[in-house]
Amino acid sequence: MSQTKEAFEQSEPAAENAVVAHGISKNYGDVQALQNLSLEFPRGQLTSLLGPSGCGKTTLLKIIAGLLEPTSGEVEVNGHAITGPGPDRAFVFQDFALLPWANVLRNVSFGLELRGVAKSERESIAEKYIHDVGLTGFEHSYPHELSGGMRQRVGLARALSVDAQVLLMDEPFSAVDEQTRRKFQEDLLSLVQHENKTFIFVTHSIEEAVYVSDQIAILLPRPSRVSEIIRPTNFRAKGAENIRRDSEYLDIVDEIWASLRTYVE
Amino acid sequence: MIVFGYRLPGMSSLLVWGLLWEIVGRMGVTFFIPPLSDVLKTLFEILGTPAFQKALGETAYAFAAGVTAAITIGIPVGILMGKSRLLDELLLPWVNVFLSAPLTALVPVLMVLFGFGMKSIIITTTLFAIWIIILNSRAGVRQINRSLVEMARSFGASPLDAFFKIYFWAALPEILGGVRIGIIRAVKGVIIGQLLISIVGFGALFELYSANFLMSHFWAVLIVLFALAFSISEFLAYLERRVAYYAAKR
Numbered sequence: 001m002s003q004t005k006e007a008f009e010q011s012e013p014a015a016e017n018a019v020v021a022h023g024i025s026k027n028y029g030d031v032q033a034l035q036n037l038s039l040e041f042p043r044g045q046l047t048s049l050l051g052p053s054g055c056g057k058t059t060l061l062k063i064i065a066g067l068l069e070p071t072s073g074e075v076e077v078n079g080h081a082i083t084g085p086g087p088d089r090a091f092v093f094q095d096f097a098l099l100p101w102a103n104v105l106r107n108v109s110f111g112l113e114l115r116g117v118a119k120s121e122r123e124s125i126a127e128k129y130i131h132d133v134g135l136t137g138f139e140h141s142y143p144h145e146l147s148g149g150m151r152q153r154v155g156l157a158r159a160l161s162v163d164a165q166v167l168l169m170d171e172p173f174s175a176v177d178e179q180t181r182r183k184f185q186e187d188l189l190s191l192v193q194h195e196n197k198t199f200i201f202v203t204h205s206i207e208e209a210v211y212v213s214d215q216i217a218i219l220l221p222r223p224s225r226v227s228e229i230i231r232p233t234n235f236r237a238k239g240a241e242n243i244r245r246d247s248e249y250l251d252i253v254d255e256i257w258a259s260l261r262t263y264v265e
Numbered sequence: 266m267i268v269f270g271y272r273l274p275g276m277s278s279l280l281v282w283g284l285l286w287e288i289v290g291r292m293g294v295t296f297f298i299p300p301l302s303d304v305l306k307t308l309f310e311i312l313g314t315p316a317f318q319k320a321l322g323e324t325a326y327a328f329a330a331g332v333t334a335a336i337t338i339g340i341p342v343g344i345l346m347g348k349s350r351l352l353d354e355l356l357l358p359w360v361n362v363f364l365s366a367p368l369t370a371l372v373p374v375l376m377v378l379f380g381f382g383m384k385s386i387i388i389t390t391t392l393f394a395i396w397i398i399i400l401n402s403r404a405g406v407r408q409i410n411r412s413l414v415e416m417a418r419s420f421g422a423s424p425l426d427a428f429f430k431i432y433f434w435a436a437l438p439e440i441l442g443g444v445r446i447g448i449i450r451a452v453k454g455v456i457i458g459q460l461l462i463s464i465v466g467f468g469a470l471f472e473l474y475s476a477n478f479l480m481s482h483f484w485a486v487l488i489v490l491f492a493l494a495f496s497i498s499e500f501l502a503y504l505e506r507r508v509a510y511y512a513a514k515r
Contacts, residue, residue: 062415065419066419067415067418067419085418085419085420085421086421087421089419090419090420091415091416091419091420093412093415093416094412095410095412097410097412097413097415097416099413099431099434100510100511101434101437101508101511110420111420111421113430114417114420114421114422114426114430115420115421142510142511143511144510144511162420
């Protein structure tokens with residue numbers, strides 16, 4: 001199945017990369033946050049941006065989202081340079097960014113509401129994704145009545161419901177508790193497998209990055225650059241419950257820590 | 266409040282003060298304070314009179330028009346000030362000056378500019394109410410969570426969408442607080458306007474009754490005014506509590 005899909009998409013140039021960053025630099029006044037950074041994000045895969053705090057990973061993600069303008073360089077999504085936010089990308093926020101005055105149903109359908117989708121249609125789409133993220137029965141609850149993990153499920157359902165090809169996730173699990181985070185990571189693996197979307201995932205957790213990623217870009221700070229790209233190969237197919245004790249998984253975690261530890265003050 | 270194990274309904278303390286008023290009035294300490302029962306009797310007598318209803322109508326009209334203007338201008342200006350650094354720099358000094366200025370002193374200027382009629386009274390009312398509404402709307406927008414704004418942008422919100430679907434609602438608890446205080450100030454404004462600009466409405470009644478030493482009439486009208494202001498303020502406080510569930514969680 002995947003072969004026919006690939007053959008079909010190869011008619012378009014650069015089809016294997018959903019997102020490409022070309023020579024991105026970003027200055028805040030005199031401070032150089034990103035310097036001449038180039039990176040490719042393969043279609044249908046999850047790429048993590050991993051690095052110590054202050055390495056510009058969130059800045060890069062927001063530039064890809066179109067929320068920040070790069071000082072120089074450009075981002076291509078599906079071969080087209082972006083000029084701002086677009087319907088081909090959806091964002092999942094670290095602090096969830098839910099409307100506190102709106103219930104779950106309206107929050108999930110808010111992206112569609114902004115795109116002018118009719119109320120009945122957007123609510124039926126939202127219902128589907130509320131079901132998919134496991135929040136059936138909470139449609140009419142308000143964010144303050146939900147736990148942190150449930151709130152992020154709302155944020156995820158909102159991003160999924162606009163059906164963007166690229167999902168941008170800014171440390172989406174850092175504000176939820178450890179057990180919920182593990183569940184989220186497992187769910188994310190099956191999401192990557194079943195949704196034909198490209199995921200760009202910012203995290204500061206080495207274990208999390210290695211666990212969920214097809215490709216890990218290690219970013220080093222001052223000024224930010226991609227120091228290394230790691231593609232775990234073997235343990236991906238062994239099933240979510242076996243990953244954490246796979247020897248390749250453990251080796252990669254150690255290796256990344258060895259290269260990052262000098263940058264952690 | 267709980268007294269001897271009984272929970273008293275809200276505002277029970279008014280009974281105590283009412284009783285004190287009655288006693289002082291009965292003792293005849295001063296003509297200025299007639300017994301409360303006399304005042305209430307007078308109140309029900311004058312409620313039906315054409316003079317009172319005309320005064321009520323004039324005051325209500327000036328008050329409603331002034332407050333409506335203050336709200337419809339104040340909220341957007343405050344939100345825009347909160348959003349735009351430039352507009353904020355331009356307008357904030359003036360808002361602060363007018364908020365604390367003795368506006369009563371400006372009334373003669375308004376009379377020169379806008380005449381001695383209803384227009385000047387309405388503008389006085391607006392001037393009393395608008396500044397705190399602007400300042401509160403501005404404060405409400407400034408504390409808005411940045412990622413809500415980014416969220417709206419990332420999902421393609423137009424500036425108009427962002428204004429009506431994010432900024433307004435996110436600032437609503439502060440806006441309602443501002444409107445409530447603004448309305449209380451507008452009550453002051455409308456009465457001062459009616460006393461200083463043209464003697465109409467409740468202002469005329471106060472003037473008439475105090476000049477003729479009709480103290481029960483004077484107090485009766487004052488009670489009506491207090492009751493109206495209090496009811497409006499309580500209604501807005503009720504609306505504020507309706508949105509309080511998210512005020513702390515934005």
